Amino acid sequence: xxxxxxxxxxxxxxxxxxxxxxxxxxxxxxxxxxxxxxxxxxxxxxxxxxxxxxxxxxxxxxxxxxxxxxxxxxxxxxxxxxxxxxxxxxxxxxxxxxxxxxxxxxxxxxxxxxxxxxxxxxxxxxxxxxxxxxxxxxxxxxxxxxxxxxxxxxxxxxxxxxxxxxxxxxxxxxxxxxxxxxxxxxxxxxxxxxxxxxxxxxxxxxxxxxxxxxxxxxxxxxxxxxxxxxxxxxxxxxxxxxxxxxxxxxxxxxxxxxxxxxxxxxxxxxxxxxxxxxxxxxxxxxxxxxxxxxxxxxxxxxxxxxxxxxxxxxxxxxxxxxxxxxxxxxxxxxxxxxxxxxxxxxxxxxxxxxxxxxxxxxxxxxx
Numbered sequence: 001x002x003x004x005x006x007x008x009x010x011x012x013x014x015x016x017x018x019x020x021x022x023x024x025x026x027x028x029x030x031x032x033x034x035x036x037x038x039x040x041x042x043x044x045x046x047x048x049x050x051x052x053x054x055x056x057x058x059x060x061x062x063x064x065x066x067x068x069x070x071x072x073x074x075x076x077x078x079x080x081x082x083x084x085x086x087x088x089x090x091x092x093x094x095x096x097x098x099x100x101x102x103x104x105x106x107x108x109x110x111x112x113x114x115x116x117x118x119x120x121x122x123x124x125x126x127x128x129x130x131x132x133x134x135x136x137x138x139x140x141x142x143x144x145x146x147x148x149x150x151x152x153x154x155x156x157x158x159x160x161x162x163x164x165x166x167x168x169x170x171x172x173x174x175x176x177x178x179x180x181x182x183x184x185x186x187x188x189x190x191x192x193x194x195x196x197x198x199x200x201x202x203x204x205x206x207x208x209x210x211x212x213x214x215x216x217x218x219x220x221x222x223x224x225x226x227x228x229x230x231x232x233x234x235x236x237x238x239x240x241x242x243x244x245x246x247x248x249x250x251x252x253x254x255x256x257x258x259x260x261x262x263x264x265x266x267x268x269x270x271x272x273x274x275x276x277x278x279x280x281x282x283x284x285x286x287x288x289x290x291x292x293x294x295x296x297x298x299x300x301x302x303x304x305x306x307x308x309x310x311x312x313x314x315x316x317x318x319x320x321x322x323x324x325x326x327x328x329x330x331x332x333x334x335x336x337x338x339x340x341x342x343x344x345x346x347x348x349x350x351x352x353x354x355x356x357x358x359x360x361x362x363x364x365x366x367x
Contacts (some may be wrong), residue, residue: 014096014360035351038239042070043297046085048190049075050098050119050257051289054318062331063310077234078190082107082351090297094291096236096257098189098352103291110292114302116312117320118288119259120280120342121194122221123149123181124240126248127275136167145338148282151202154181158225164252173248178228183255184239185232187356192232193358194285195255197348199225200357201283201360209349215357223364236260244271249285257287258339259319265337280340289320 003220047055049257054060055073057296064071076085078095088094091105102111117189130147133139138153157179166177183192200209204217220254243251264271293299306323307309316327332339348354 006248016362017100022205034128039068040065040070040104041068042072043091043301044089045071045073045092045298045301046081046087046090047073047075047093047094047264047292048078048081048289049237050096050240050260051074051075051094052237053263054315054320057314057318058312060311063308063314064304066310067300067304067308068248069297069300072341074236075235077184077188078266079193080188080234087258090298092227092291093302094289096287096289097194097348098288098290099354103351104292107292108166108292110294111220112293112299112302114291114293114306115288115323116291116302116305116319117259117315117322118259118286119320120286120340120345121191121198122256122257122258122261122284123253123279123280123281124243124261125253125277127277129248129252130279132167132170133184134166135169136162142280142340144341145275146340147279148340148344149279150282151198151281151355153222155202155225158228159221173252173253175249177358180225180229181252181253182229182239182253183226183232186226187362189232189236190228191236191255193354194287194348196222196226196357196361197354198283198285198346200349201346206283207355208347209353210357211353213354215360219360219364223361226361227365257319259321260341262319262331262337263317264319266275266319266331266335268335277337279291283344283346284340284342286342286345304348 049219055071056338073313078097078100081093081095082100087108095101105113126276130139133149138157139147139149142148162179164170164173164177164179183195186196187190198216199222201207203221204214208213236257239254240256243254291302293302312322313327315322316331321328
């Protein structure tokens with residue numbers, strides 16, 4: 001009798017454990033995919049912060065709703081998405097570069113990715129600053145309505161430790177600080193990592209970094225360019241907000257995604273003041289915003305962003321270049337914006353090489 005009771009007791013315990021596991025799985029799925037009313041699926045994703053205005057746009061929400069989706073997003077630095085975020089909570093991850101997305105794809109054993117839109121790295125600055133950079137030969141006119149910043153000449157200027165008030169004939173911006181582009185934190189943010197990729201390419205004799213030996217050689221050249229700027233914001237949206245609100249005194253030159261700047265130009269919302277300028281590094285790097293589905297509804301989001309004409313047009317309105325080039329061209333033509341023809345574009349290194357460069361540069365900041 002006692003033995004029979006023990007066997008039944010063990011069976012009950014096994015059933016309890018099994019039910020608990022099933023319930024845990026149900027809860028996990030419910031976190032990733034919720035239901036909001038009949039026929040509406042809530043899909044949760046984690047994205048780079050620069051895409052938050054796009055996903056928050058009521059028109060974008062309405063476009064997803066037509067397909068039965070309510071897309072809700074959290075933001076993080078694109079590199080943080082790879083290293084720090086618990087991706088089991090999400091149906092998709094949407095960092096701002098291919099290297100980060102490919103690392104997530106490998107780690108999560110995803111079978112596909114979507115690259116619905118992209119944005120070249122650019123520099124947001126001000127007319128007086130642009131004039132000074134032109135004076136020292138770092139900034140030149142493309143002849144096509146926009147200016148380019150020569151990365152090689154910029155690196156030479158930084159290597160000399162040049163300060164703004166040392167530029168001959170400078171009566172407009174007599175700051176004592178060094179001539180340095182402001183970036184986000186290279187350890188957490190993709191925009192800074194893409195900028196570092198362009199610096200590394202030039203410092204490496206105009207070649208993509210492909211070995212640890214190359215990293216050891218160029219790290220002392222590029223480290224001061226990113227480390228000497230002092231504190232850096234962790235996300236591109238926070239640093240761009242500072243540029244818009246606080247002006248040249250705080251941020252004379254900021255590395256941005258082209259889309260961040262042009263989204264305000266296209267919206268004609270008054271955020272871009274008459275003395276603000278967008279210039280393009282030469283070479284620049286394309287930030288290819290790449291979505292990694294982590295559950296089936298994430299695949300639906302990726303496919304819609306890549307194929308749905310309404311969502312493509314809305315992405316272009318937010319400053320992104322899309323798989324439909326005409327959508328972006330129409331926005332440029334309609335607003336008279338000055339956008340670069342992308343010719344001098346280089347590829348970033350692999351995630352592992354770029355990560356090694358970042359950790360090497362970061363180590364140089366520590367005693």
